Amino acid sequence: MRFITVRDLRLRGKEIWEALRAGEEAVLTCNGRPVALLVGIEEGRLEETLRLVRRVRAQAAVSRMRERARELGLDRSREEDIGAEVRAVRREQRSQR
Template sequence: MRLVSIRELRTKTRSIGEWLSADEDIVLTSNGKPIAILSPVTEETFEVELMAMRQARAVRALNRLQEFSHLSGVNQLSDEDINHEISAARRTHMEHKECE
């Protein structure tokens, strides 16, 4: 995996294309900090690669939600508490829709 700055992205476009063609992932940096990952794809692999990235993001989001629920204590709600929260959210949603 190579590290490439934004400046290098502008000045070494051809080299970066060659690295990607050689199946290398590239970490794009700004001020020395990673901001993006460039990953090689082809027309045939584009959809699969995109789906894999989206799935990884969803898993990270789920992990963050689980961590938040644990830290805030909401992971200990009873089924009755959960149903009460769902009902309250639905009431609020319906009231908001009626106001429109």
């Protein structure tokens, strides 16, 4: 995987697009920080690729939430405790209306 700057993209766009079409991936950086992942997309598969990327991002978010819950000991909460907490939050929200 190669790292390219916004400037590289502007100056060497054709070369980068060809690499993406060939199956390479690139990380776009701005001021040295990664801001985007560039991947080639097969013609006619934009929606499928986008759906897969979104699914993986959602799975990663759930994994991070589960890990954080384990760190805080919340993964051992009982169903009735969770239900009680949900009811309490809903009561509080209704009282603020």
